[in-house]
Amino acid sequence: MAKPVKHKKVNKTLVIVVAAVIGALAYGAAHLANTSGSNQTASDHKEAKPWYKNHAKPPEMIRLPDAPLILAAKEAEVDETIQELKPKQPLKKKQVPPPASVTPRLNSVEISAKPVAPPTVYEEALPQDIYTPTKTATKVSTPDPAPEKTPPPTIEHQQPRWMQYALKMDVPKDTPMIALVIDDLGLDRKRTARAIALSGPMTMAFIPYAKDLKKQTGRARANGHELLVHLPMEPLNAKIDAGPNNLNTHLAAEDLKDRIHWNLERFSGYVGVNNHMGSRATTDDTVMKALMSELRNREMLFLDSRTNPKSIGAKIAGLEGVPFAERNVFLDNVNEKDAVLKQLSLLEKVSRRSGFAVGIGHPRDGTIAALQEWLPTAQSKGFILVPISQIVLKNQGLS
Numbered sequence: 001m002a003k004p005v006k007h008k009k010v011n012k013t014l015v016i017v018v019a020a021v022i023g024a025l026a027y028g029a030a031h032l033a034n035t036s037g038s039n040q041t042a043s044d045h046k047e048a049k050p051w052y053k054n055h056a057k058p059p060e061m062i063r064l065p066d067a068p069l070i071l072a073a074k075e076a077e078v079d080e081t082i083q084e085l086k087p088k089q090p091l092k093k094k095q096v097p098p099p100a101s102v103t104p105r106l107n108s109v110e111i112s113a114k115p116v117a118p119p120t121v122y123e124e125a126l127p128q129d130i131y132t133p134t135k136t137a138t139k140v141s142t143p144d145p146a147p148e149k150t151p152p153p154t155i156e157h158q159q160p161r162w163m164q165y166a167l168k169m170d171v172p173k174d175t176p177m178i179a180l181v182i183d184d185l186g187l188d189r190k191r192t193a194r195a196i197a198l199s200g201p202m203t204m205a206f207i208p209y210a211k212d213l214k215k216q217t218g219r220a221r222a223n224g225h226e227l228l229v230h231l232p233m234e235p236l237n238a239k240i241d242a243g244p245n246n247l248n249t250h251l252a253a254e255d256l257k258d259r260i261h262w263n264l265e266r267f268s269g270y271v272g273v274n275n276h277m278g279s280r281a282t283t284d285d286t287v288m289k290a291l292m293s294e295l296r297n298r299e300m301l302f303l304d305s306r307t308n309p310k311s312i313g314a315k316i317a318g319l320e321g322v323p324f325a326e327r328n329v330f331l332d333n334v335n336e337k338d339a340v341l342k343q344l345s346l347l348e349k350v351s352r353r354s355g356f357a358v359g360i361g362h363p364r365d366g367t368i369a370a371l372q373e374w375l376p377t378a379q380s381k382g383f384i385l386v387p388i389s390q391i392v393l394k395n396q397g398l399s
């Protein structure tokens with residue numbers, strides 16, 4: 001009898017213990033739920049969404065901007081725009097050093113695919129100097145012009161490419177030559193057209209990232225001018241952007257090469273290259289050697305704009321066997337007709353002294369007005385207007 005009683009007692013105790021355990025577990029679970037949910041808001045509790053519904057959408061892929069280097073700014077606003085853009089640039093780009101002007105290799109190709117050109121032309125501060133070489137000309141080491149036994153059958157094919165694209169003209173000996181180069185062309189379409197309409201022969205240097213280059217350069221050529229690629233290169237002032245795909249001192253060798261190729265393939269029919277800006281890059285051995293080696297391969301000439309008197313352009317061109325010329329006078333640091341006319345008279349002086357002179361101007365109102373006045377007088381003053389190729393021929397001792 002005692003057994004079943006005892007058994008009953010045990011059962012009772014068991015039920016109590018089990019009930020107590022269940023109660024404790026329930027309390028514990030409730031408490032746990034409270035503490036784990038302490039980071040959530042009250043509304044989250046109320047909604048009681050399943051866990052998978054509480055997940056946010058995955059973030060969209062962050063892409064690099066299409067054209068971070070180009071400034072769509074009005075002429076007067078260029079500087080402010082650069083400053084405004086600057087702090088944003090590190091956010092857009094992944095790179096740390098160097099700043100501003102460097103873009104990743106692939107990105108530079110993307111930019112080139114659809115260039116967005118600024119509406120107006122800009123330029124770094126150009127030196128006032130008049131460059132007059134002390135020697136008559138620095139000659140490129142050319143083979144001894146000893147007469148060959150059998151003359152080449154077709155001279156045209158033997159000519160380097162720059163000579164094939166050069167305007168053909170006879171320059172009477174002892175007539176001082178003046179070469180006028182208008183660069184920064186192609187962006188300001190209206191003024192570019194006005195510059196092209198001037199009577200030549202002059203040399204028209206087009207910015208490679210301008211639009212409709214085939215049409216614009218075709219018109220310049222049709223109007224009797226010679227063509228150059230106005231190659232954007234890094235200036236000393238880091239606040240000034242030389243434009244997309246510019247050659248700068250931060251680029252890896254392969255990127256540098258890619259950019260040189262890109263710039264030289266925007267249009268055809270040009271005789272060579274002159275630098276846009278470049279007061280830093282033209283003093284850099286690596287950049288200049290990469291450029292000259294490509295110009296040599298393509299048989300093109302180099303005109304050093306000499307935006308920095310310390311430019312090593314002529315030196316490296318000479319070493320690499322690239323025919324070259326150098327700028328003597330900038331015509332329009334002051335964009336006023338009278339100021340430009342004054343620079344043109346300085347150019348005349350250099351030409352009388354050295355036999356030739358190279359002036360660089362830009363598609364600006366003062367420049368165009370001054371040239372309209374000066375061009376018809378050049379011949380009567382005893383000068384002959386020539387394209388840049390004639391100066392290079394003279395430099396090489398070939399004319």
Ligand SMILES: [Zn+2]
Nearest residue numbers: 183184276277
């Ligand atoms: Zn320029």
